[in-house]
Amino acid sequence: MAIACVRNLFAVVALGGIYSFLMALALLVLDAVDVSMTEASVGAGVSTVLLLGALYLTRIDEAPPLRVSAAPMVVALAAGAALLYGSWDLPPFGDPAGAIHHHVAPRYLNQVIAETGVPNVVTAVLASYRGYDTLGETTVIFTAGIGVLLLLKGRRRRRDGGGAAL
Amino acid sequence: MMHRETIPRVVTKLLFPFILLFALYVQFHGELGPGGGFQAGVITAAAIILYGIIFGLGAAHRIAPPRLIEVLVPLGVLIYGSVGVFGLLLGGNYLDYFVLDPDTVHGQERGIFWVEIGVLVTVSSTMIAIYYAFAGRGR
Numbered sequence: 001m002a003i004a005c006v007r008n009l010f011a012v013v014a015l016g017g018i019y020s021f022l023m024a025l026a027l028l029v030l031d032a033v034d035v036s037m038t039e040a041s042v043g044a045g046v047s048t049v050l051l052l053g054a055l056y057l058t059r060i061d062e063a064p065p066l067r068v069s070a071a072p073m074v075v076a077l078a079a080g081a082a083l084l085y086g087s088w089d090l091p092p093f094g095d096p097a098g099a100i101h102h103h104v105a106p107r108y109l110n111q112v113i114a115e116t117g118v119p120n121v122v123t124a125v126l127a128s129y130r131g132y133d134t135l136g137e138t139t140v141i142f143t144a145g146i147g148v149l150l151l152l153k154g155r156r157r158r159r160d161g162g163g164a165a166l
Numbered sequence: 167m168m169h170r171e172t173i174p175r176v177v178t179k180l181l182f183p184f185i186l187l188f189a190l191y192v193q194f195h196g197e198l199g200p201g202g203g204f205q206a207g208v209i210t211a212a213a214i215i216l217y218g219i220i221f222g223l224g225a226a227h228r229i230a231p232p233r234l235i236e237v238l239v240p241l242g243v244l245i246y247g248s249v250g251v252f253g254l255l256l257g258g259n260y261l262d263y264f265v266l267d268p269d270t271v272h273g274q275e276r277g278i279f280w281v282e283i284g285v286l287v288t289v290s291s292t293m294i295a296i297y298y299a300f301a302g303r304g305r
Contacts, residue, residue: 033200037192041208046293049215053300115271118197118278126202127278131261134281135246138288142243145292149236152299 007062013051020044034122104129171220178220185213193286197278203285210286211293223301232298235291242288249280 006012020043027036091097108125118124126134192199193206218226250261258265263277 034202034205037201037205038208041205041212045212046208046215046297049219050296050300053297053303057303115274118275120197120199122200123196123202123278123282124274127281128263128274131250131263131277131281134285135250135261138243138246138285141292142239142288145239145288145295148296149299152296152303 007064008060009055009058009062010060012062013048013055016051017044017048020048174220178216182213182217185209185216189213193282196282197275203282204289206282207286207289208293210290211297214290214294215297218297218301223298227298230294232295235295235298238287238291239295240288242284242286242291244284245287246281246284249277249284253277 006015020039024036024040024044027033027039108121108129112118112121112124118128189206189209192201192209193203196202196206214226214230217229249263249266253262253265254260256265261277263274264270265273266276267273
Protein backbone atom coordinates (compact mmCIF):
# COMPACT_ATOMS: atom_id res chain seq x y z
CA MET A 1 0.00 0.00 0.00
CA ALA A 2 2.81 2.35 0.96
CA ILE A 3 4.54 1.50 -2.32
CA ALA A 4 1.52 2.79 -4.25
CA CYS A 5 1.17 5.95 -2.16
CA VAL A 6 4.75 7.19 -1.79
CA ARG A 7 5.82 9.63 -4.48
CA ASN A 8 9.56 9.40 -3.77
CA LEU A 9 10.89 6.65 -6.01
CA PHE A 10 13.93 6.00 -3.81
CA ALA A 11 11.60 5.10 -0.96
CA VAL A 12 9.60 2.90 -3.34
CA VAL A 13 12.73 0.94 -4.28
CA ALA A 14 13.69 0.53 -0.62
CA LEU A 15 10.18 -0.65 0.27
CA GLY A 16 10.30 -3.11 -2.64
CA GLY A 17 13.52 -4.56 -1.27
CA ILE A 18 11.98 -4.91 2.20
CA TYR A 19 8.95 -6.63 0.68
CA SER A 20 11.23 -9.08 -1.16
CA PHE A 21 13.08 -9.94 2.03
CA LEU A 22 9.77 -10.52 3.83
CA MET A 23 8.64 -12.79 0.97
CA ALA A 24 11.95 -14.66 1.21
CA LEU A 25 11.29 -15.20 4.92
CA ALA A 26 7.76 -16.40 4.19
CA LEU A 27 9.09 -18.90 1.63
CA LEU A 28 11.69 -20.04 4.16
CA VAL A 29 8.90 -20.70 6.67
CA LEU A 30 7.15 -22.74 3.96
CA ASP A 31 10.31 -24.92 3.62
CA ALA A 32 10.99 -23.69 0.08
CA VAL A 33 14.63 -22.83 0.67
CA ASP A 34 15.51 -22.80 -3.04
CA VAL A 35 12.82 -20.27 -3.89
CA SER A 36 13.66 -18.28 -0.79
CA MET A 37 17.30 -18.01 -1.84
CA THR A 38 16.25 -16.90 -5.29
CA GLU A 39 13.83 -14.31 -3.94
CA ALA A 40 16.41 -12.89 -1.55
CA SER A 41 19.13 -12.55 -4.16
CA VAL A 42 17.06 -11.64 -7.24
CA GLY A 43 14.15 -9.76 -5.70
CA ALA A 44 15.92 -7.98 -2.89
CA GLY A 45 19.45 -7.85 -4.29
CA VAL A 46 19.84 -7.66 -8.04
CA SER A 47 16.55 -6.04 -8.97
CA THR A 48 16.95 -3.39 -6.25
CA VAL A 49 20.37 -2.56 -7.68
CA LEU A 50 18.95 -2.39 -11.20
CA LEU A 51 16.11 -0.14 -10.06
CA LEU A 52 18.59 2.13 -8.30
CA GLY A 53 20.61 2.18 -11.50
CA ALA A 54 17.49 3.21 -13.40
CA LEU A 55 16.79 5.90 -10.76
CA TYR A 56 20.27 7.28 -11.32
CA LEU A 57 19.27 7.91 -14.92
CA THR A 58 15.96 9.58 -14.11
CA ARG A 59 14.60 11.95 -11.50
CA ILE A 60 13.97 10.79 -7.96
CA ASP A 61 10.34 11.93 -7.69
CA GLU A 62 7.43 10.42 -9.54
CA ALA A 63 5.82 12.83 -11.97
CA PRO A 64 2.25 13.68 -10.91
CA PRO A 65 -0.27 11.90 -13.16
CA LEU A 66 -1.93 14.09 -15.76
CA ARG A 67 -5.39 12.79 -14.91
CA VAL A 68 -6.59 10.19 -12.41
CA SER A 69 -8.25 7.22 -14.06
CA ALA A 70 -10.33 4.60 -12.29
CA ALA A 71 -9.95 1.90 -14.96
CA PRO A 72 -6.67 0.33 -13.66
CA MET A 73 -8.13 0.03 -10.15
CA VAL A 74 -11.27 -1.66 -11.51
CA VAL A 75 -9.18 -4.12 -13.55
CA ALA A 76 -6.96 -4.93 -10.55
CA LEU A 77 -9.93 -5.46 -8.22
CA ALA A 78 -11.71 -7.65 -10.80
CA ALA A 79 -8.60 -9.80 -11.32
CA GLY A 80 -8.14 -10.13 -7.55
CA ALA A 81 -11.78 -11.12 -7.08
CA ALA A 82 -11.48 -13.73 -9.85
CA LEU A 83 -8.38 -15.21 -8.21
CA LEU A 84 -10.12 -15.33 -4.82
CA TYR A 85 -13.13 -17.02 -6.41
CA GLY A 86 -10.84 -19.58 -8.04
CA SER A 87 -9.06 -20.30 -4.78
CA TRP A 88 -12.28 -21.63 -3.18
CA ASP A 89 -12.00 -24.79 -5.26
CA LEU A 90 -8.42 -25.50 -4.18
CA PRO A 91 -7.88 -28.22 -1.58
CA PRO A 92 -6.88 -26.92 1.87
CA PHE A 93 -3.18 -26.06 2.30
CA GLY A 94 -1.17 -29.18 3.10
CA ASP A 95 -4.11 -31.52 2.46
CA PRO A 96 -2.58 -34.98 1.83
CA ALA A 97 -5.60 -35.96 -0.28
CA GLY A 98 -5.03 -33.12 -2.76
CA ALA A 99 -4.76 -34.09 -6.42
CA ILE A 100 -1.23 -32.72 -6.68
CA HIS A 101 0.05 -35.34 -4.21
CA HIS A 102 -1.34 -38.30 -6.14
CA HIS A 103 -0.28 -37.71 -9.74
CA VAL A 104 3.50 -38.03 -10.22
CA ALA A 105 4.75 -36.85 -6.84
CA PRO A 106 4.79 -40.34 -5.19
CA ARG A 107 6.87 -41.74 -8.06
CA TYR A 108 9.35 -38.88 -7.77
CA LEU A 109 9.63 -39.28 -4.01
CA ASN A 110 9.91 -43.07 -4.03
CA GLN A 111 12.05 -43.67 -7.10
CA VAL A 112 14.37 -40.71 -7.07
CA ILE A 113 17.33 -42.39 -5.36
CA ALA A 114 17.04 -45.56 -7.44
CA GLU A 115 16.67 -43.71 -10.73
CA THR A 116 18.93 -40.70 -10.37
CA GLY A 117 20.97 -41.16 -7.19
CA VAL A 118 20.28 -37.55 -6.27
CA PRO A 119 18.96 -37.12 -2.72
CA ASN A 120 17.55 -33.63 -3.33
CA VAL A 121 14.26 -34.32 -5.07
CA VAL A 122 13.87 -30.70 -6.19
CA THR A 123 17.12 -30.82 -8.14
CA ALA A 124 16.27 -34.21 -9.61
CA VAL A 125 12.84 -33.05 -10.79
CA LEU A 126 14.17 -29.78 -12.21
CA ALA A 127 17.19 -31.12 -14.02
CA SER A 128 16.19 -34.66 -14.93
CA TYR A 129 12.47 -35.44 -14.89
CA ARG A 130 11.60 -31.95 -16.09
CA GLY A 131 14.77 -31.33 -18.09
CA TYR A 132 12.86 -29.91 -21.04
CA ASP A 133 11.13 -27.34 -18.86
CA THR A 134 14.39 -26.21 -17.36
CA LEU A 135 15.95 -25.98 -20.82
CA GLY A 136 13.04 -23.75 -21.82
CA GLU A 137 13.51 -21.70 -18.66
CA THR A 138 17.20 -21.19 -19.39
CA THR A 139 16.35 -20.20 -22.94
CA VAL A 140 13.82 -17.68 -21.62
CA ILE A 141 16.49 -16.10 -19.39
CA PHE A 142 18.88 -16.04 -22.35
CA THR A 143 16.30 -14.42 -24.61
CA ALA A 144 15.29 -11.88 -21.98
CA GLY A 145 18.90 -10.96 -21.34
CA ILE A 146 19.66 -10.54 -25.03
CA GLY A 147 16.53 -8.44 -25.47
CA VAL A 148 17.42 -6.10 -22.60
CA LEU A 149 20.99 -5.82 -23.84
CA LEU A 150 19.85 -4.93 -27.35
CA LEU A 151 17.48 -2.29 -26.00
CA LEU A 152 20.01 -0.72 -23.68
CA LYS A 153 23.08 -0.97 -25.86
CA GLY A 154 21.50 -0.14 -29.19
CA ARG A 155 22.31 3.55 -28.92
CA ARG A 156 25.91 3.66 -27.69
CA ARG A 157 28.28 1.23 -29.34
CA ARG A 158 31.84 2.49 -28.95
CA ARG A 159 32.01 3.93 -25.47
CA ASP A 160 33.33 1.21 -23.15
CA GLY A 161 35.81 1.74 -20.34
CA GLY A 162 36.08 2.29 -16.61
CA GLY A 163 34.69 5.03 -14.43
CA ALA A 164 32.51 5.67 -11.43
CA ALA A 165 29.91 3.20 -10.26
CA LEU A 166 26.20 3.82 -10.11
CA MET B 167 35.44 9.82 -5.17
CA MET B 168 34.87 6.53 -3.37
CA HIS B 169 37.79 6.68 -0.94
CA ARG B 170 35.81 7.94 2.04
CA GLU B 171 33.75 4.78 2.28
CA THR B 172 36.29 2.63 4.04
CA ILE B 173 33.94 0.25 5.82
CA PRO B 174 31.96 -0.90 2.74
CA ARG B 175 35.21 -1.36 0.83
CA VAL B 176 36.85 -3.46 3.52
CA VAL B 177 33.71 -5.51 4.15
CA THR B 178 33.27 -6.14 0.43
CA LYS B 179 36.87 -7.23 0.06
CA LEU B 180 36.44 -9.61 2.99
CA LEU B 181 33.10 -11.01 1.88
CA PHE B 182 33.70 -11.28 -1.86
CA PRO B 183 35.59 -14.62 -1.85
CA PHE B 184 33.13 -16.11 0.61
CA ILE B 185 30.13 -15.12 -1.52
CA LEU B 186 31.75 -16.80 -4.54
CA LEU B 187 32.58 -19.83 -2.40
CA PHE B 188 28.97 -19.99 -1.21
CA ALA B 189 27.83 -19.83 -4.83
CA LEU B 190 30.09 -22.77 -5.69
CA TYR B 191 28.77 -24.64 -2.65
CA VAL B 192 25.18 -24.03 -3.71
CA GLN B 193 26.08 -25.16 -7.23
CA PHE B 194 27.90 -28.38 -6.46
CA HIS B 195 26.03 -29.28 -3.30
CA GLY B 196 22.68 -28.74 -5.00
CA GLU B 197 22.18 -32.50 -5.35
CA LEU B 198 22.25 -32.90 -1.58
CA GLY B 199 21.02 -29.62 -0.14
CA PRO B 200 18.84 -26.81 -1.39
CA GLY B 201 20.06 -24.90 -4.40
CA GLY B 202 21.20 -25.51 -7.92
CA GLY B 203 22.35 -23.74 -11.02
CA PHE B 204 19.86 -20.88 -10.90
CA GLN B 205 20.53 -19.95 -7.28
CA ALA B 206 24.28 -20.29 -7.69
CA GLY B 207 24.21 -18.15 -10.82
CA VAL B 208 22.27 -15.40 -9.10
CA ILE B 209 24.63 -15.43 -6.11
CA THR B 210 27.66 -15.24 -8.40
CA ALA B 211 26.11 -12.31 -10.25
CA ALA B 212 25.27 -10.62 -6.93
CA ALA B 213 28.92 -10.93 -5.86
CA ILE B 214 30.18 -9.30 -9.07
CA ILE B 215 27.51 -6.59 -8.89
CA LEU B 216 28.41 -5.83 -5.26
CA TYR B 217 32.04 -5.52 -6.31
CA GLY B 218 31.01 -3.21 -9.13
CA ILE B 219 28.94 -0.98 -6.84
CA ILE B 220 31.69 -0.58 -4.28
CA PHE B 221 34.80 -0.38 -6.43
CA GLY B 222 33.37 1.09 -9.60
CA LEU B 223 32.34 -0.38 -12.92
CA GLY B 224 35.92 -0.41 -14.20
CA ALA B 225 37.04 -2.73 -11.41
CA ALA B 226 34.15 -5.08 -12.12
CA HIS B 227 35.07 -5.04 -15.82
CA ARG B 228 38.57 -6.13 -14.89
CA ILE B 229 37.44 -9.27 -13.04
CA ALA B 230 34.57 -10.07 -15.43
CA PRO B 231 35.28 -8.51 -18.83
CA PRO B 232 32.12 -7.55 -20.78
CA ARG B 233 33.33 -9.46 -23.84
CA LEU B 234 33.63 -12.64 -21.79
CA ILE B 235 30.19 -12.09 -20.27
CA GLU B 236 28.64 -11.61 -23.72
CA VAL B 237 30.15 -14.93 -24.83
CA LEU B 238 28.99 -16.71 -21.67
CA VAL B 239 25.32 -15.73 -22.07
CA PRO B 240 24.70 -18.04 -25.05
CA LEU B 241 27.37 -20.53 -23.96
CA GLY B 242 25.27 -21.71 -21.01
CA VAL B 243 22.27 -22.49 -23.21
CA LEU B 244 24.62 -24.28 -25.63
CA ILE B 245 26.06 -26.40 -22.79
CA TYR B 246 22.54 -27.35 -21.72
CA GLY B 247 21.45 -28.13 -25.27
CA SER B 248 24.58 -30.08 -26.09
CA VAL B 249 23.98 -32.39 -23.12
CA GLY B 250 20.76 -33.31 -24.90
CA VAL B 251 22.52 -33.72 -28.25
CA PHE B 252 25.16 -35.86 -26.57
CA GLY B 253 22.38 -38.14 -25.35
CA LEU B 254 21.07 -38.34 -28.93
CA LEU B 255 24.51 -39.29 -30.25
CA LEU B 256 24.80 -42.04 -27.67
CA GLY B 257 21.51 -43.52 -28.84
CA GLY B 258 19.04 -42.14 -26.32
CA ASN B 259 16.32 -39.53 -26.49
CA TYR B 260 17.03 -35.79 -26.32
CA LEU B 261 18.03 -34.89 -22.73
CA ASP B 262 18.07 -38.59 -21.84
CA TYR B 263 20.78 -38.92 -19.21
CA PHE B 264 20.62 -42.68 -18.80
CA VAL B 265 22.84 -43.23 -21.82
CA LEU B 266 25.61 -40.91 -20.63
CA ASP B 267 27.23 -43.65 -18.57
CA PRO B 268 27.00 -47.46 -18.49
CA ASP B 269 25.79 -47.08 -14.92
CA THR B 270 22.45 -45.34 -15.44
CA VAL B 271 22.41 -43.68 -12.02
CA HIS B 272 25.86 -42.30 -12.66
CA GLY B 273 24.67 -41.12 -16.08
CA GLN B 274 21.85 -39.22 -14.42
CA GLU B 275 24.24 -37.54 -12.02
CA ARG B 276 26.54 -36.61 -14.87
CA GLY B 277 23.70 -35.18 -16.96
CA ILE B 278 22.34 -33.15 -14.04
CA PHE B 279 25.84 -31.85 -13.29
CA TRP B 280 26.38 -30.47 -16.80
CA VAL B 281 22.86 -29.14 -17.12
CA GLU B 282 23.28 -27.23 -13.87
CA ILE B 283 26.59 -25.82 -15.13
CA GLY B 284 24.76 -24.55 -18.21
CA VAL B 285 22.07 -22.89 -16.09
CA LEU B 286 24.73 -21.32 -13.84
CA VAL B 287 26.65 -19.86 -16.77
CA THR B 288 23.62 -18.36 -18.50
CA VAL B 289 21.91 -17.00 -15.39
CA SER B 290 24.99 -15.38 -13.86
CA SER B 291 26.26 -13.85 -17.10
CA THR B 292 22.81 -12.54 -18.07
CA MET B 293 22.42 -10.81 -14.70
CA ILE B 294 25.91 -9.32 -14.92
CA ALA B 295 25.37 -8.21 -18.52
CA ILE B 296 22.13 -6.42 -17.63
CA TYR B 297 23.86 -4.73 -14.70
CA TYR B 298 26.73 -3.62 -16.95
CA ALA B 299 24.29 -2.25 -19.48
CA PHE B 300 22.45 -0.26 -16.81
CA ALA B 301 25.49 0.99 -14.94
CA GLY B 302 27.36 1.94 -18.08
CA ARG B 303 24.58 4.14 -19.41
CA GLY B 304 24.75 7.23 -17.27
CA ARG B 305 28.09 8.35 -18.66
